Amino acid sequence: MKIVIINYGAGNIQSIKFAIRRLGYEALLSDDPEEIRQADKVIFPGVGEASSAMKKLRASGLDKIIPTLTQPVLGICLGMQLMCHSSEEGQTEGLGIFDADVVRFSNRVKVPQIGWNQISNLKTPLFQGVGEKKHIYLVHSYYAPLTKETIAESEYDVKYSAALGKDNFYGTQFHPEKSSKVGQRILGNFLEM
Amino acid sequence: MLAKRIIPCLDIKDGRTVKGINFIDLRDAGDPVELAEFYSREGADELVFLDISATEQKRKTLAELVYHVAEKVSIPFTVGGGIGSVEDVDVLLHNGADKVSINSSAVKNPQLINDLVAKFGSQCIVVAIDAKQIGRQWKVHLVGGKVPTDLDLFEWAKEVERRGAGEILFTSMDHDGTKNGFANETLARLSTELNIPIIASGGAGTMQHFTDTFVEGKADAALAASVFHFKEIAIADLKNELKQKGIPVRI
Numbered sequence: 001m002k003i004v005i006i007n008y009g010a011g012n013i014q015s016i017k018f019a020i021r022r023l024g025y026e027a028l029l030s031d032d033p034e035e036i037r038q039a040d041k042v043i044f045p046g047v048g049e050a051s052s053a054m055k056k057l058r059a060s061g062l063d064k065i066i067p068t069l070t071q072p073v074l075g076i077c078l079g080m081q082l083m084c085h086s087s088e089e090g091q092t093e094g095l096g097i098f099d100a101d102v103v104r105f106s107n108r109v110k111v112p113q114i115g116w117n118q119i120s121n122l123k124t125p126l127f128q129g130v131g132e133k134k135h136i137y138l139v140h141s142y143y144a145p146l147t148k149e150t151i152a153e154s155e156y157d158v159k160y161s162a163a164l165g166k167d168n169f170y171g172t173q174f175h176p177e178k179s180s181k182v183g184q185r186i187l188g189n190f191l192e193m
Numbered sequence: 194m195l196a197k198r199i200i201p202c203l204d205i206k207d208g209r210t211v212k213g214i215n216f217i218d219l220r221d222a223g224d225p226v227e228l229a230e231f232y233s234r235e236g237a238d239e240l241v242f243l244d245i246s247a248t249e250q251k252r253k254t255l256a257e258l259v260y261h262v263a264e265k266v267s268i269p270f271t272v273g274g275g276i277g278s279v280e281d282v283d284v285l286l287h288n289g290a291d292k293v294s295i296n297s298s299a300v301k302n303p304q305l306i307n308d309l310v311a312k313f314g315s316q317c318i319v320v321a322i323d324a325k326q327i328g329r330q331w332k333v334h335l336v337g338g339k340v341p342t343d344l345d346l347f348e349w350a351k352e353v354e355r356r357g358a359g360e361i362l363f364t365s366m367d368h369d370g371t372k373n374g375f376a377n378e379t380l381a382r383l384s385t386e387l388n389i390p391i392i393a394s395g396g397a398g399t400m401q402h403f404t405d406t407f408v409e410g411k412a413d414a415a416l417a418a419s420v421f422h423f424k425e426i427a428i429a430d431l432k433n434e435l436k437q438k439g440i441p442v443r444i
Contacts, residue, residue, distance in 0.1 A: 012317075014289035018264045048314045107388055110413065112316055112359055114390050116196040116238055116443040135196060135443040137269055139291075139316040139359070156195055178269045178291065180233070 003027040003191065004039035006066070008056045013045050016076070019177035023188050033065045040071055041191055046078030050102070050142070051090025053078060067095050072193045073169050080164060080171025081142060089142050098164045098171065100144040109157040112141040119162045119174070123151040126163065126170055128189050134182045136162070136174035143173065196443045197407045197435065198238040198414035199428055200392065201421045203228060205274070206246045208254040226261045232421070233268050235428040238443060240266070241294070241362075241416060244274030251275065256288050263289025271319055279308055286313060294319035294362055297335045300342060300349070303356060310357035319392075320358040322350060324379075325366040331379060338366035346379070347386060354387050361387070362416065364394040372398025372420070377410035384411035392416050400426060400434045407440050 003020060005013055007029040020027045020043075027043065030036060044066065046053055057063040066073070066083075075083045084094045087102035094102070105111045116135040119127075136154075143160040146153060152163035154173070164171045170190065176183035204211045209223045229240055242262070244255050259272055272285050273294030282293050299306050299320050309318045323338045324331045324346040331346035350361055363383060365376035375396045384391050390413035393406045397417035406412045420426045432442045 012286050012289065012291065014260070014287065015263050015291070018289065019267060021264075022267070047316070110388050110390050112389070113195060114316070114360060115198050115413070118194060139269075141315070175269075178267060180267050184267060 001025060001040045001191070002038065003041045003043065004030050004036050005043045005045060006036060006062065007031045008053070008060055008062055012047055015175075016043060016045055016177045019184065019187055020191070023184065023191060025191055031060055031062065033061070036062075036065060037069065041193070042069055042071060042073045044073060044075040044079040044083070046076065046080075046082060048078060049090060050078060050081060050087040050094075051092035053082060054090075054092045054094065057082070057095075063095060067097050070168060072190060074190050075169070075171035076177070077138075077140065077173060077175060080173055081144065083164070083169060083171050084144055087142060097169050098144070098147070098149050098166055100147045100149065100161065100164065102142045102144050104142050105157045112139055113156045114139050116179075117154045117156060117162075117174075119152040119154055121150070121153045124165045124170070125193060126165065126186060126189050127152060130182060130185055130189075136172075136176070136179040136182055136186075138162075138174045140173060194441045196238070196441045197412070198392075199236075199403070199431060199442070200239045200241055200414055200416040201232045201237050201428070202241040202243060202394070202416050202418045204418065205242050205244045205255070205258065207248060207250070208246075208258050211245070225258055226265055229262050229266045229270070232428065233266050236432055236444065237268065237428055239268060239414070240270040242270060242272045242274075244272070247275075252281065252284070256284050259285055259288040259290045273319070273321060277305075279305075279312055282309055282313060286317060290317075292317040292319050292359070294321045296321040296323065299353070300333065300335060300344065303352065306353060306356040306358055315357050315359035318358050319360045319362055320353045321362040321364065322346065322353070323364045323366055334366055338364075338369070347382065350383055350387055354389050358389065360390045360392060362392040362394055365396065368396030369394070371396055374398065374402040375406040375410055375412070375415065377406055380406060380410035380412050384413070390414065397426075400431050403431060404435060404438050404440065407435070408438075
């Protein structure tokens with residue numbers, strides 16, 4: 001199986017590579033549109049700030065490629081947020097795959113949310129074998145509200161999308177690669193789709 | 194609900210764990226990777242590695258250690274100790290660290306916080322603050338609490354938040370090593386006056402101390418070393434106890 005992690009200079013991808021290796025697969029880092037198109041599975045990582053990440057995607061033309069992919073695609077953390085319609089962070093347009101506008105948590109809670117929170121109302125094979133209310137690891141200041149594409153919910157300040165899904169596209173706000181056995185299971189489910 | 198975090202801290206010297214760690218069930222308790230895997234299995238929510246070595250090889254050894262921990266461990270970890278530049282942080286994150294913590298270098302050059310946040314994002318920048326009560330004031334100290342500064346703890350903590358740090362790791366030098374409990378009054382004030390997560394450190398001796406620091410100290414996470422390393426408290430037992438007290442934890 002050919003797994004490609006989209007390389008656009010977005011933060012720490014070493015942990016994702018290692019998590020994939022622990023599942024018995026190897027992932028390749030690439031920014032080459034052909035290589036990305038030919039992959040069986042595509043992972044779209046992201047750490048950092050939304051508008052500068054979008055700039056990098058536009059500069060490399062990847063913003064046009066990603067929405068046209070037909071194989072399973074998994075966006076992680078900022079990757080998921082960039083797959084949405086827009087983000088309040090840096091007032092940027094996103095890739096428009098998911099019909100959601102990403103907004104900031106209010107000051108009623110500490111921002112960023114850092115740590116282990118629970119997921120519920122799990123849908124799609126991404127969460128096969130994962131029990132309701134299991135803990136997953138998140139670090140984020142912005143979130144996608146609940147939408148009809150929400151496939152996992154979490155609650156911090158408000159109920160929000162811990163994961164989104166539409167056709168072949170999946171996105172998790174949490175880091176499966178850092179979420180111990182539960183995360184390993186979710187990442188494994190994705191790779192075995 | 195967001196869980197309160199339990200964080201074992203491992204002191205590292207020349208790539209090895211220090212302090213008389215006493216694990217009969219580990220092949221090599223001096224091996225940070227093996228110890229990290231052990232704590233991860235036990236239910237630790239996060240790990241902190243604090244490098245106390247002072248050799249020229251330090252940077253390279255630490256980067257290698259980070260790489261090997263990331264290879265094996267599927268929970269987040271923070272690396273600290275002598276980190277003083279954007280380049281230092283770049284190497285550590287690139288090798289798989291989730292967060293870095295800076296301390297003295299931030300006091301000496303506060304702009305470093307802004308620079309790191311701009312390049313890597315708030316989420317991976319932890320500022321560690323060591324402080325001691327002098328008279329009625331809490332004063333920030335450097336070099337593991339040995340060198341006092343003129344900085345007031347609360348003013349410095351607010352500045353750290355303003356400059357974009359994602360989290361504060363607060364160690365009370367008055368409580369560290371005493372096993373008499375965390376500095377809960379001060380922690381609660383930090384937690385109320387600031388809007389970023391606070392990690393409590395210094396003073397853990399009993400399971401009740403953890404309950405107290407989450408309830409009275411309003412801490413978001415609690416860090417400890419010797420009570421875990423000497424097996425005085427098993428993380429699994431601690432989490433069950435916290436759960437019974439109604440504190441949200443990951444089990």
